[in-house]
Amino acid sequence: MYQYPKQILTIEQQVQSYxxxxxxITSQEDVEKALKSIGFYRLRGYSFQLYDNAAKxxxxxxxxxxxxxxxxFDQELSALVFFDDF
Incomplete structure (x- = not known):
């Protein structure tokens, strides 16, 4: 069976990685709520342009x-583009 090389992070560890x-981070509670409802990896995609990969x-x-x-913004735009009733 394949062993995934990365460790699973708790919500607190995910916040700490940010x-x-x-x-x-102005509100730890708001971040934890977002991570629980949206997810760390989904949100990570929206942060790429704000991340300096060379400096980490x-x-x-x-x-x-x-x-x-x-x-x-992406959710609202997607709703307008893909779910608009003609």
């Missing part, structure tokens, strides 16, 4: 709320 990479850090000033806003 903090360790330089992301500003987020661009200075990056807030978790920025990621949530991008996610919400």
């Amino acid at each position: 903090v360790d990479a330089g992301m500003k 850090k987020y661009v200075p000033g990056t807030n978790f709320e920025d990621i949530i806003k991008l996610y919400q």
Whole structure:
């Protein structure tokens, strides 16, 4: 059986990974709620343009709320484009 090489992170560890990479978090509770409902890896896709891969850090000033806003914008745009009643 295949053994996945990465360790499963708890919600607290996921939040800490954002903090360790330089992301500003104003409300730990809001971040935990978002991670539980949306998911770490889904949200991660919205943070790529705010992440400096060479430095392994987020661009200075990056807030978790920025990621949530991008996610919400994408959800709203998708609803308009794909689910619009003609």
